[in-house]
Amino acid sequence: MRTHFCGLVNEAMIGQTVTLCGWADVARNLGGICFIDLRDHEGIVQVVAEPDNPAYPTAAEVGYEYCLRITGTVRARHSVNDKIKTGKVEVLAESIEILNKSGALPFYNHENPGEDIRLRYRYLDLRRPEMQKTMRKRIALVQALRRHLDASGFQDIETPILTKATPEGARDYLVPSRVHPGQFFALPQSPQLFKQLLMMAGFDRYYQIARCFRDEDLRADRQPEFTQLDMEFAFITERDIQDFVEAMIRDVFSEVQGVELAKPFPRMTYAEAMRRYGSDKPDLRIDLELTDIAELVKSSEFKVFTDWASNEDGRVAALRVPAGATMSRKQIDDNGAYAAKYGANGLAWLKVEDLGKGREGVNSPIAKFLDDATLAAVLSATGAQSGDLILFGAGPWKTVTDFMGALRIKVAKDAGLVKEGWQPLWVTDFPMFEWDAEENRFVALHHPFTAPKVDDVADLVANAKTAVSRGYDMVLNGNEIGGGSVRIHRSEMQSQVFDLLGISKDEAQVKFGFLLEALKYGAPPHGGIAFGIDRIAALMAGTESIRDVIAFPKTASAQCLLTSAPSAVPDKQLAELHVRVREK
Incomplete structure (x- = not known):
């Protein structure tokens, strides 16, 4: 034609x-x-x-x-x-x-009609040159990944879409079974267990560009259905996995983006990342760091500081903002309101107008509560210079870490302190568990199949609160683009982890009996990683939302405006599925 x-x-x-x-x-x-x-x-x-x-x-x-x-x-x-x-x-x-011929169009290529209109007429939106360019970038990314993995001896194996509901992580999308009344399949949140079973089956190196589903609240970087590159290796250590996929990502960025990433990627433990940056996915393009000052302010007269400085579960941290003294009181208050979204009860601050004048050179509502020695120690520890602003957080350790980490990013963006370029990073040594106060139990920080660094089951039980996992994340410009771990490959360790997570033996047998049994038959040491294709494509395309790199995405309320899904179905179809819809 x-x-x-x-x-x-x-x-x-x-x-x-x-x-x-x-x-x-x-x-x-x-x-x-x-x-x-x-x-x-x-x-x-x-x-x-x-x-x-x-x-x-x-x-x-x-x-x-x-x-x-x-x-x-x-x-x-x-x-x-x-x-x-x-x-x-x-x-x-x-x-x-x-x-x-074409009828009157809902929008023109040079217009920005808003996301709802773009998604309602997505086929017209995708015709636009900028969207064609974005989608081709994503296609090139997937092609490059496949080429690399195929050449490295990986086997592309499909895993089931209709599978079993899991008790951990996000909510599952459920699919009622017509032939098994009252029973349900679940759409997979990931191919995790199947790729582990493939290692037990002797396939050694597996990959899949997998569709995954999570029924959770959405953000710019979340969708109810998304695509990830899943990989699994047998007879491998975490460093072997990291070295391989680091080289793969470096090659793919060079081929698709024309960018040479650092070689090797810097490495940082989870503990160090949280202490210095208030995030387990720190953006290294931002030089700002948190400074712990609890020991410096323990004897001050500022009760908010002293109470949390003396609490073993508390944290008092400071963040120096270069040239931030020009910030108005309203801007400081706005930052306080922003920090409140992450749990802050208040935001103390101090402007360093003239460092050489000591106390006379600072402007702060809390300065009167700090004696000269304490004030000088805080200024020295933070590296403050004339013209700087220091923001303070005090409270429970995790709360302070979260809101100060979020503030670090916000003030850096507001002040133009985010450098250009690409900053990759490995974050390692994640905690094995987090304590969930509401449910009064441990939850897995990665997932319940991640191996601890200790091989002894009794050691894990005795030190569960401080146990470190063999998990790792790849971070790029403040985004987690890949996460993985070495997996548990012994049945007794997996059973003990389920027990520590509050999963009873009966529940574990019902939900994971097939896995526990498979681990008994010579399961090899194995591990892997999964990369978010949508997130990497969005970074390459320079867009904030992964919706821009998905051909037919859902809205933030998990709707497809193009097809008007989800939608009601006829009563006859529901009856065939043995399902009845309850009235609101």
Whole structure:
């Protein structure tokens, strides 16, 4: 139907006859001549229809986004357009066929109609050159990953979409079974258990570009269905896995993005990341760090500081903002309100107007509670300079860490302190468990199949609160792009971890009996990692939301505006599934 793509017409083809198909990006009838900018997925080329040409009457009818087939001769363009790659040539039309007219459009390419309209008419949104570019970036990413893994001896194996509900992590999407009344499948949150079983089956190296589903509250970087690269290795250590996938990501970024990432990636323990940056996925493009000052303020007269400085579960931390003394009181209060979203009960502050003047050179409502020695010690510990602002947080350790870490990012962005470039990082040695005060039990920080660093079951039980796992995350510019671990490969250790997580033996048998049994039959040491394809593609495309790199995403309320899903189904269909909908 066509001989060439619009965006690939070039000077070497001058004098040739070409047949092109695409959409009218612009159609201009100047009375004596018609110009059509014809667009396909490769780009745009200018088409000219002159009055003495049989194509002219049809060209005069063409409207915006008409679908066209045009045959003509390539010639040099009189006025070169350097903004497009075909800007030195044009096509003199000999025939124009209108394949399909377009009605009045809900929005035009140059407009920003808002996300709801874009998602409602996603097929039109995807036609836009910027969206074509974004989606092709994602496609190139997946192709590069596949090439790397195929060449490295990995086997692409599909795992089930209809599987068993799990008790940990996010809520499952459930699928009622028609042939087993009252019973349900679950859509997989990940292929985790199946890829472990494949290692037990002797496949050694597995990968899959897997669709995953989680029924959870959404954010810009979350979707109810998403895509991840899952990988698993047998007879491997965590450092072996990290070295392999680091090289893979470095190669993929070089190929797809033209970016050379650090070699090797820096490494940091979870404890260090939380202490210095208030985050387990710190953005190293920001130089700001938290400073612990509990020991310095224990004897101060500021009760908020002294109470938490003396509490073993408390934290008093400071954040120096270079040149932040110019911040207005309203801006400081706004930062306090922002910190409150993360649990802060208040935000103390101190402006260093002239470091050389000591107490006389600072402006702060809490300075009067700090004696000269304490004030000098705080200024020294934070590395304060004249013109700086110091923000303080005091409270429970995790709460302070969370809100000070969030503030670090916000003030850096507000002040333009985020450097350009790419900063990868490995975060290792995650805690094995977190204590959930509401449920009065431990929960797994990664997932319940992550191995502890200790091999002895009794040691794990005795030191569960401080136990460290063999888990690791790959971080890029403050985003977790991959997470994995060495897995538990002995049945007795897996049973004990379930017990520590409050999963009874009966419940573990019902939900994970197949796994516990498989671990008894010579399961090899194994581990792996999963990468968020959507998140990596969004970073490469320079967009904040992963919805921009998913062809047909859901909204923040988990709806598909294009198809109006989810939707009600007929009572007859529900009856076949043995399901009844309760009235609100």
